[in-house]
Amino acid sequence: MLIAVVLVLIVAGSVAFHLYSPWWWTPIASNWDYIDNTLVITFWITGAVFAAVVLFTAYCVWKFRHRPGHKAEFDPENKRLEWWLTAVTAVGVAAMLVPGLFVWKQFVTVPGNARELEVFGQQWNWAYRLPGADGVLGTADAEWVSGENPLGVNPHDRFGKDDLIIEGGEVYLPVDQPVKLLLRSIDVLHNFYVPEFRAKMDMVPGMVTYIWFTPTRTGNFEALCAEYCGTAHPFMRGFVTVVEAAEYQEWLREQLTFEDYARTASEPATRLAER
Template sequence: MRIAYIAIILFLVTLGSVVFNFTTPFHFDAIGSNWNLIDITVYITFVVCGIVFVVLGLLMAWWVYKFQYQEGKFAEYEPENAKLESRLTIITTIGVVVMLAPGLVAWNDYINPPSDAYELEVYSKQWNWMYRFPGADGIFGAAHNKYVNLDNPFGMKPGDPYGEDDILITNKTVKIPVDRPVKVLLRSQDVLHDFWVPAIRAKMDAVPGMVTYFWFEPIVERVYEVLCAELCGRNHFNMRGEMHVVSMDEYSTWLNDQVTWAGLQAGAVPLSPEAATGRDIANEKGCFACHSDDGRQLATGPTWLDIWGGTVELIDGTTRERDEAYIVKSILDPHAEIVLGYTPTMTAIELTDEELQSILDYMKVLKSEPAKTAIEDEQDASNTLPEGESTSEPTEEPVTD
């Protein structure tokens, strides 16, 4: 009877799995791009694997029941069965081909963008997404990780005329127009990341030292979640962002309000030696993995921009003056007073009195200074170019990693 129970359990597990598949709430989000072929490929794989699972489950239940131990009955030894092996090989081959062929077709389309696709670069680092659009000339400036520093977060090549009007998005939110194909270029500053927008069905590794790419065409105006699908360190879970698919008018207005590389350089504030030392120490201690110093709102910690002065609301409903005593306490005892909207994830950092004072000196100079937008930068360029010269004249072939 025990054997019969095992057979019944196997049968119920198989049957329950089939029922769960049709009743589960864990389905794909509604697709928001042109990649229906990816969904079809996934469903074909699911159907093939599901059929194999059900058949094997039912056969196991039957075999357990039929071939249970009976006194005086012995199993027949059969060293090989050429016919059975041939049939299983053929069936397995057919199943693999059925699953593989649609994926190869989808992959070929996935990495061959149409000629009218515009370009968007996604630059990843622990644990943040940043974005870059080509400027009015439609050409990306050269960039390389060796140029990356706190004043040049994208690694823009100094002196490259093509990069001056590149539009830089340093926060985790980007907007793109609906019903327009986009070629996404991926770079990584540090480790392997994976840019994933589940509802778009878009996913690709960002590999240090090389540029990877794919394309898609968003077809539904909505906000899409951006995730990292590759374990990339302790704060991997917080490497999230948003992609807003909007109308062309809204996209154009938003894009013109963003800062260019030339504007970012022009808006850079010279630092005193003490403040520069504080910034270097903060970078060395890993502070900028969770906090920004330019107003970007990261999920892990408040920005340092304009942090000095004013008040802040805490998770317990109280407010605090953001004076030196509060900031020092937040650094040395980070769980004592948590800002509303954040969780107590920061660990205590060992700092000497001199290091702490240098960081405070740097925080004090972080005040809002508007940088030039894409429109302002384009106007400045047109006003300062000598007669007859144009920014569209190439002088050097731009490259990335």
């Protein structure tokens, strides 16, 4: 009886924790409320199954407890019950998977008017690159990474000379405009994650992965690394600041192009060589 009571209390406690817990999602700030809805569907299905299984176990513990004069009956097969369990399980799994497939299709289908932004991760900081006046990102590769070229932009690519280089971990985005993030890592696995945007993706060395979203409200949102990447992993943080279009254009005008950045970075070495 004590075991049955404990099992019932586990279910009751789990439901109460869900209803009264102070921990919940951060307010959403992008178009990906689909992801929240999919998680809620999954949660209710798995939660209902959890409650049903545990309560059924509690019932069996109580119903078939040892009592003097009662003899256990061995009945290893029940075709009707097996068919019911198979059907219910199939429906439950399908109900969890199908919404995710639709959301995934939206997740990987980038709108044609999305702006491009390259996110560059390395132990343990973020940097960014935006297209310049020509609207095209130049090519980049790890072989070009150096002190004067920390993002590895191809110095021989004419499209890269006017690319905007943003260091310091903070980048601005315009509100209500879709953006495609091109994700690169120079050393180990990273994962660019802004909780309010509900979108994240692994950054794999040697590959360019991507995600897209549309910021839906202005504000300053923390960017985290969601993949363990070494001893300073908890401190690999930055910020994404979402602003109105006019403020975004003003911010763009303040950023250095790759050509200016490389020249500025090489000036101290040049002066030292002249001495």
